[in-house]
Amino acid sequence: MLVVMQPRASEEQIRAVCQKIESLGYRAHPIPGAKHTAIAITGNTGEVESGALEEMPGVQETVRVTKPYKLVSRIAKRENTVISFPGSIATIGGSEFTVIAGPCAIESREQAFAIAECVQRAGVQFFRGGAYKPRTSPYSFQGLGEDGLRILAEVRRHFGLLIVTEAMDTESLDLVEECADVIQIGARNMQNFSLLKRAGRARKPVLLKRGMSATLEEFLMAAEYLMSEGNHNVILCERGVRTFSDHTRNTLDLAVVPAVQRLSHLPILVDPSHGTGQRSKVTPLARAAAAVGADGLMVEVHHRPGQALSDGMQSLYPQQFEDLMTQVRQIAAIVGRTMPAAAQSSGLPRTEAVVTL
Amino acid sequence: MLVVMQPRASEEQIRAVCQKIESLGYRAHPIPGAKHTAIAITGNTGEVESGALEEMPGVQETVRVTKPYKLVSRIAKRENTVISFPGSIATIGGSEFTVIAGPCAIESREQAFAIAECVQRAGVQFFRGGAYKPRTSPYSFQGLGEDGLRILAEVRRHFGLLIVTEAMDTESLDLVEECADVIQIGARNMQNFSLLKRAGRARKPVLLKRGMSATLEEFLMAAEYLMSEGNHNVILCERGVRTFSDHTRNTLDLAVVPAVQRLSHLPILVDPSHGTGQRSKVTPLARAAAAVGADGLMVEVHHRPGQALSDGMQSLYPQQFEDLMTQVRQIAAIVGRTMPAAAQSSGLPRTEAVVTL
Amino acid sequence: MLVVMQPRASEEQIRAVCQKIESLGYRAHPIPGAKHTAIAITGNTGEVESGALEEMPGVQETVRVTKPYKLVSRIAKRENTVISFPGSIATIGGSEFTVIAGPCAIESREQAFAIAECVQRAGVQFFRGGAYKPRTSPYSFQGLGEDGLRILAEVRRHFGLLIVTEAMDTESLDLVEECADVIQIGARNMQNFSLLKRAGRARKPVLLKRGMSATLEEFLMAAEYLMSEGNHNVILCERGVRTFSDHTRNTLDLAVVPAVQRLSHLPILVDPSHGTGQRSKVTPLARAAAAVGADGLMVEVHHRPGQALSDGMQSLYPQQFEDLMTQVRQIAAIVGRTMPAAAQSSGLPRTEAVVTL
């Protein structure tokens, strides 16, 4: 930390600040300048509480220099974290470009199977779908809960897809940890520190979505909560932030991808579905996410978006999702990423009758 | 809801949209205009999922007309909600201007008692202090937990102050409900819907802080979660929102006070401590909050801010808090609010030796 | 400026950075810390261009320490700037709480006189009204131009009111400088540097509105442009900033008032009309602006808001404005400000027939 003195600060005031710093157990390094004297503080292991210093006579301001995160930092670990899954060749964070796809919410076994069949055919290895849904209104569909988890478990067995699903509280986390391959923490819970601590003790990887108004530092500190409890398998996910810009539901902040990659070893995905909130924008922004260098995508797909119980506006039709995968596969190759091949495309607009369970 | 057709939409397209609306169980009212035809939808009790309509040929966009909140609305209840407390004459939401004051976190019995003594002398009836602290860093002081609650219970008995303290999860809510008079839900948990549902079943009033990037509608919908579970004693609290503006920690959005008062019957307080994050701005913004017509304030006070374990930068010194109360009392009177008188002021800068426990 | 080295930076890298700094003509002060070495730069008179340093091997980041503004700063001038007007007792920035009121746009002589009569009766000394109107749409009413200025000149003569009106470009500035007492620079032109330079050479005070997304530093730097050209009579005006918050047209950032007052000697007013965009919020926020310690208000009043050619939604009715003045006068007294007395109130709802020209 640096304490900047006022231009007219007296020698005595400077000395008093130095003494205060020393009394807190740190070392003070006064640097006289043409206009200001600044006093550098060293010897601190954590953050210096600046309250005591800011108020001293002659002090203009304090400037924080070092970053508060440790375990998530590339300084702590230089190589990228690559997350693997028992019994699967899929990885997140390595050379592979990962796609997680599926409906916003699990609505029924029939719906889940229809969509799982579609995303699997497109070459996807991770299936998403909410059993517990955070909804702005208490009167909206809140998810099928444990029934939803059971359907996800069936999808896993039947299609061999890895399951990503959200836990909203410590109770649901116990159940999600049991049945899912990746535990999702939603944007609204990014600073639900009790939930983060519990997820940090889980034996499954955690996908952490960026909060709606989280700075990069707060985002990384939320990941630090997870890692500080022992869970080193953390996947970050940008899903748009809240700004004045009103032509999309959120503003997708793609520059956070290279920013995270510079500061941290953790993988970072992009969710263009929540990031835009509009079906027609999902594919262009998915292409952009691949091009910017993200480690993968999280995309909402629904076989009948018009009937979806939540987020129908932003869910892709199966055929649109196939097209997205084709385009993203080409771009991923350019930025040096591999993607599993798609099964043979149906070549036809997806009909809703394909899956008969 | 209103479906706006494209200027060149055909008769057939308009008819198809009307049929779709009717098939969903609503009534369609086409309104031909000079440029566009718009189709009004009536007969819906909840929100219409617009996904099915947005995608139809010829549709330009859908415009939502009615608001999603019910119980929090002034349409549901015209008179202001006034919250009273058993065994106390204090109220929130009536003609009284309520002040809740105390430290950010409970650090020790001695600290809590010293501050409680100071705020009580200034005429305050509600004592705040966190036993469970949501901190951005896992390495920061996280609060004393149950020990903190025990100290708060002692403050309550010893000073007769009503206690406001935060619950961070369902576990701590059980304990907070037991020992506090008002259960606080913090800004980071405003959309922690599991916690809201649990607090909605609590038998104590809930003080709900606005999320950092919550729109007014989302803020009211979070209150709707509480009320929909049966808890009608909800107190809203504006504490600053996150914007590009970097001269304060948050941007205090005082216009939300008249906006809430127009739409809802619930009381709304203002927290200028978190709203600014800077000691020197707290008193001016506290005056502004009283002037704008808020139902009260939530303010951080510390007898030794330089030693505070959290938020020392924004905590007032006891003497500053006395001055704040004096100024706020005058403004409250102008806007037609009463405040309990202060005990006789010490007339002296507060020394730290006053409280000897 | 401070150059923070990476934790693993070598001695050689640190030495190279120091040499680079010296080669730029500054002095380098390395400060070894437990984790990082930081290098303080002194000897610079202006801002150091950090591009050359950021890219050097071993450098983590650069941290700017000193502020770029000079003339607007309280360090340059300790006492508040008080602006006076030839032939008037009115001042801005002194102990008086200044109110500037009038219509958004001058629409006709009749309209201007009707409103001028009303605001004068309420005790106002400054009349506002746009002759040149910046409008989002080229198809909206753009102001009466020179005819509007002539009407303002008549208002000045007839009522003895001081005139505040906006200049949109260097051409209109010539004319406005001639006929007005205060030249207004609108929010959209806050960083129209050509206009600022021209206004900086004007012989009349300039009222500078904060840009919609201007940081405090940018706001002060825009004022620095005016002062650097020789115009020391600058009045700042907060008028709301653009955020995600959608319940008002802008988010009024009242904390900027004490922030400006700490850093600068210039007076700062608040415009609650543009700051909220809604008639029902203007009076509460005007009270708040007085309470927070602003030097005055800028308010839109219209005798027939329903017929206004622009901003009718946010214009007060004459009776509402009288009430605002009454309330603001009481609050101003509490924060130690004086205001001229109102002429005797009509006691009646303002009728539109009062002014017959």
Add this chain to the structure above:
Amino acid sequence: MLVVMQPRASEEQIRAVCQKIESLGYRAHPIPGAKHTAIAITGNTGEVESGALEEMPGVQETVRVTKPYKLVSRIAKRENTVISFPGSIATIGGSEFTVIAGPCAIESREQAFAIAECVQRAGVQFFRGGAYKPRTSPYSFQGLGEDGLRILAEVRRHFGLLIVTEAMDTESLDLVEECADVIQIGARNMQNFSLLKRAGRARKPVLLKRGMSATLEEFLMAAEYLMSEGNHNVILCERGVRTFSDHTRNTLDLAVVPAVQRLSHLPILVDPSHGTGQRSKVTPLARAAAAVGADGLMVEVHHRPGQALSDGMQSLYPQQFEDLMTQVRQIAAIVGRTMPAAAQSSGLPRTEAVVTL
């Protein structure tokens, strides 16, 4: 426009609103709903001023339905606008992916020629460089002015590059119109309506940068100003918006690209240099811009960024720019865009001695 009545509005109030609408010359269409009555307004050619209606008894709110832009809209012109240049095969807005590159500011003939040579070799047809620089501080380098324009004219002659440079006011616009191929209007002037009107009468295409806090509607309305004065050759440019997100200088809002393309026929470029403000983020975001479907890029390049007089931090080194072009060329091909081939790459890190004039 739609007027939404309060749930308890009386028949009489509804009738009065309808009569008011008719008296304004429009037609009123009441639509009774279960909870509210809404009244649709038709027959208006422009925007209805809602002030008169919002205030009537029983009215809850008004909802605007139609968009205010006309000439920029795809409804007015279905096919994409393709801008061509006399004596050049270059186009903007067609199948070609356009790159505009060069330094932030023209600093000297030598600097301009060195950079022009580099960007031309990379296959670029448009050279950018500021002669007039809008700078936050009056003490920063403000551009070479007319000398800069003369250097640009030389670059044009010598390299056959088309010139893009900024006009800051009507005076400089006269000169820029003379010597440049594209007149740039900067972000800070996006709502400088006097300048827009003048540029709308220019005989050269205008590149309009999005304002820092401009909504999409405001951005399009600024273009409407240009077109309404007769200039139909308008190029839009996204350059990042201002948000709370602090890891980049601005937040690049790439979703605006498909949003513009849906609503308007005008071409839209992306400026990743200002959009991020950090050299290391420029290439990833340039790739993303190509992938999202933009019509081109505007990029800052400098042969000696460490010595740049402005924006050195965000300027690419020549070799970095060559790499960017290589990557962008591959992505452009995937999204169906062509780009002129690069001259043979030097294959070596660019040395500063290459250009000896």
